[in-house]
Amino acid sequence: MLVTMKTPIIRVKDVHKSYGRGPNRFDALKGVTFDINEGESIAIIGKSGSGKSTLMHVLALLDAPTSGSLELEGVETSTLHGKSLNQARNKTFGFVFQQFFLTANSSVLENVMLPMKIAGVKRSERKQRALAALEQLEMADKAGNKAVNLSGGQKQRSVIARALVNNPRIIFADEPTGNLDTATGAVVEDILFNLNREHGITLIVVTHDEELAARCDRRLYIRDGLLVNDTTEVAA
Amino acid sequence: MKTLDLFTTAVANTFRSKTRTILTILAIFVGAFTLTITNGLGTGINQYIDDTVTSIGAEDVMTVTVTPDADSGFGGATSGPTEYDPEAVSSGGFGPNEGGTVVALTPELLDDLADVDGVLSVEATKSITPDWIQYGDGTQYVTSVGGLVAGQSVQLAAGEEPDATSDAFELDLPISYVEPLGFSDADAAVGETITIAITDAERTQHLVDATVVGVAEESVAAPGAGGLVVNAALTDSLYDTQNIGLPDDQLERYATASIRFDANATDADITALKDNLADAGFTGTTVADQLGTIKTVIDAIVLVLNAFAIIALLAASFGIVNTLFMSVQERTREIGLMKAMGMGGGKIFGLFSLEAVFIGFLGSAIGAGIGMLAGTAISSVLSGAVLADLPGLTLIAFDPLSITVIILVVMAIAFLAGTLPAARAAKADPVESLRYE
Ligand SMILES: Nc1ncnc2c1ncn2[C@@H]1O[C@H](COP(=O)(O)OP(=O)(O)O)[C@@H](O)[C@H]1O
Ligand SMILES: [Mg+2]
Numbered sequence: 001m002l003v004t005m006k007t008p009i010i011r012v013k014d015v016h017k018s019y020g021r022g023p024n025r026f027d028a029l030k031g032v033t034f035d036i037n038e039g040e041s042i043a044i045i046g047k048s049g050s051g052k053s054t055l056m057h058v059l060a061l062l063d064a065p066t067s068g069s070l071e072l073e074g075v076e077t078s079t080l081h082g083k084s085l086n087q088a089r090n091k092t093f094g095f096v097f098q099q100f101f102l103t104a105n106s107s108v109l110e111n112v113m114l115p116m117k118i119a120g121v122k123r124s125e126r127k128q129r130a131l132a133a134l135e136q137l138e139m140a141d142k143a144g145n146k147a148v149n150l151s152g153g154q155k156q157r158s159v160i161a162r163a164l165v166n167n168p169r170i171i172f173a174d175e176p177t178g179n180l181d182t183a184t185g186a187v188v189e190d191i192l193f194n195l196n197r198e199h200g201i202t203l204i205v206v207t208h209d210e211e212l213a214a215r216c217d218r219r220l221y222i223r224d225g226l227l228v229n230d231t232t233e234v235a236a
Numbered sequence: 237m238k239t240l241d242l243f244t245t246a247v248a249n250t251f252r253s254k255t256r257t258i259l260t261i262l263a264i265f266v267g268a269f270t271l272t273i274t275n276g277l278g279t280g281i282n283q284y285i286d287d288t289v290t291s292i293g294a295e296d297v298m299t300v301t302v303t304p305d306a307d308s309g310f311g312g313a314t315s316g317p318t319e320y321d322p323e324a325v326s327s328g329g330f331g332p333n334e335g336g337t338v339v340a341l342t343p344e345l346l347d348d349l350a351d352v353d354g355v356l357s358v359e360a361t362k363s364i365t366p367d368w369i370q371y372g373d374g375t376q377y378v379t380s381v382g383g384l385v386a387g388q389s390v391q392l393a394a395g396e397e398p399d400a401t402s403d404a405f406e407l408d409l410p411i412s413y414v415e416p417l418g419f420s421d422a423d424a425a426v427g428e429t430i431t432i433a434i435t436d437a438e439r440t441q442h443l444v445d446a447t448v449v450g451v452a453e454e455s456v457a458a459p460g461a462g463g464l465v466v467n468a469a470l471t472d473s474l475y476d477t478q479n480i481g482l483p484d485d486q487l488e489r490y491a492t493a494s495i496r497f498d499a500n501a502t503d504a505d506i507t508a509l510k511d512n513l514a515d516a517g518f519t520g521t522t523v524a525d526q527l528g529t530i531k532t533v534i535d536a537i538v539l540v541l542n543a544f545a546i547i548a549l550l551a552a553s554f555g556i557v558n559t560l561f562m563s564v565q566e567r568t569r570e571i572g573l574m575k576a577m578g579m580g581g582g583k584i585f586g587l588f589s590l591e592a593v594f595i596g597f598l599g600s601a602i603g604a605g606i607g608m609l610a611g612t613a614i615s616s617v618l619s620g621a622v623l624a625d626l627p628g629l630t631l632i633a634f635d636p637l638s639i640t641v642i643i644l645v646v647m648a649i650a651f652l653a654g655t656l657p658a659a660r661a662a663k664a665d666p667v668e669s670l671r672y673e
């Protein structure tokens with residue numbers, strides 16, 4: 001394989017994750033190993049309770065693995081703490097969740113500006129960049145609306161605008177179309193794959209939807225905390 | 237997140253749940269309002285006392301009496317009847333032994349007093365007890381008579397102070413006598429002549445005429461103790477009249493004397509002077525001493541009232557704890573998201589404690605503001621009615637420093653109340669917060 005010559009953006013080696021202790025201990029991940037290269041689109045696919053979200057949380061540095069190693073752009077992530085950890089989260093990742101997680105009574109613009117506010121970007125630049133992101137998602141006219149008044153599709157577009165406003169290297173999407181009807185879901189999928197193709201943003205989609213998974217370059221099948229199948233499709 | 241953004245976000249978050257915030261602010265408001273009023277009361281009364289001391293200009297004057305022997309005087313530890321002392325005279329005016337008898341100041345003792353270190357001049361207080369005063373054929377009224385120690389001044393409602401160097405008999409009338417004596421107002425009294433009746437040692441009554449040159453406001457420490465303020469010529473005349481028929485060895489017996497000391501004396505100097513006086517067998521009291529007791533009592537009352545206000549604030553601070561715990565609960569998802577986006581625990585803590593501090597600020601600023609308005613209104617209503625006899629008294633007064641302190645104290649209490657919920661928010665696990673299904 002040619003791509004293996006380059007440092008993968010994420011390298012997972014024998015990662016375990018368990019919850020609880022003693023007799024209540026539950027192993028959600030039982031040793032998973034794989035690489036993700038920059039610019040890939042990956043589907044993590046499996047039944048409910050198989051460990052998909054747990055794996056995504058580990059990859060997004062929201063949760064530390066119980067054992068094993070996780071490298072982000074060649075850096076062992078267990079060495080990251082405090083400020084450097086927060087900076088890695090802020091600069092590298094964008095999130096799209098099934099439940100949107102928009103602040104209901106704030107405007108769409110405020111919601112989209114949040115990651116930049118956390119990053120400490122100046123107010124004027126925040127606004128300009130947030131409007132540009134909303135423009136890109138054809139949501140510019142809704143910038144002043146309260147998030148609570150949007151339709152599902154509009155909410156998910158706002159979430160995507162928020163995810164990409166800080167120019168992330170990786171976008172994590174946990175069941176991004178789970179709360180949308182088929183037509184709207186398809187549009188959101190198109191937007192995500194477009195970002196992946198045109199802007200080279202690595203896309204990691206967590207789903208149990210085979211059709212969505214089929215659109216990805218690679219699918220990681222997970223069952224009971226173990227990787228059962230890793231397919232690399234040669235894209236047409 | 238930048239500090240300014242942290243601050244504006246906290247302020248914006250405060251108004252997200254308006255009803256809850258307003259109720260919390262209301263609770264703090266009650267405490268801050270009470271604290272403002274009670275403090276204002278202390279400030280107002282003490283300011284009035286200070287003003288009174290300054291306006292009568294008696295900072296460098298001390299009233300001196302002879303210290304009674306512990307075993308021969310009243311108030312001593314010994315019981316049983318007090319032995320007769322031919323040197324004792326009845327004390328008039330106000331001093332530490334008011335209403336009783338004191339050992340008299342003889343000319344020899346006055347000389348001793350003048351020799352005490354730090355005493356610049358000595359003036360015996362001539363105690364004069366007139367029978368009555370009268371204007372024209374009007375009603376006769378009982379009064380007392382006092383003089384001005386050099387440097388003292390009268391708070392005037394009309395006219396001027398009696399001229400100390402004049403040979404004419406001049407006096408200032410207390411304002412409360414103006415209408416009873418038959419004058420239409422203070423200005424009408426100025427320039428009029430009134431009659432003073434005084435009885436001598438042989439029980440003969442004499443009448444002395446004197447001119448009213450001014451009308452004095454009443455105050456808690458008015459010269460002349462709220463009676464007529466007379467000039468030296470009139471004092472001497474009345475005193476001599478009163479002493480007609482007194483045997484020579486009974487003349488020149490004074491209950492108290494006024495001494496003057498260095499006007500620039502520090503508190504330490506005054507204490508040293510009192511010690512010197514005590515060593516020589518005298519007791520010295522300044523006007524500030526006499527009023528100091530009143531101030532101590534007022535301070536104690538204000539302290540007790542403040543304690544109630546603080547209790548109200550503590551109750552309100554539980555309101556803050558509750559409000560913020562509810563916000564943290566409601567915003568779990570948002571906190572988790574902000575953490576996932578790289579916001580540190582310290583900033584999250586700052587966000588919530590700033591919110592608490594801002595709630596505290598709003599409650600205390602509104603409380604102090606309305607407290608000041610209400611206090612000012614109450615003062616002006618009362619000063620026109622119940623307190624009309626005490627001109628210059630603003631019952632509830634405010635100084636910017638104590639208002640600032642009140643606001644800062646409330647904000648500090650709010651901050652402390654906010655730490656618990658803020659710490660819980662800071663510790664929140666983003667994965668737990670963002671979990672669904
Ligand atoms: N905090 C936790 N404590 C205990 N068990 C957990 C916890 N989080 C997840 N699990 C368990 O780990 C397994 C994997 O969960 P998850 O990764 O959320 O699955 P998926 O996203 O594939 O539905 C599930 O059986 C779940 O019950
Ligand atoms: Mg899941």
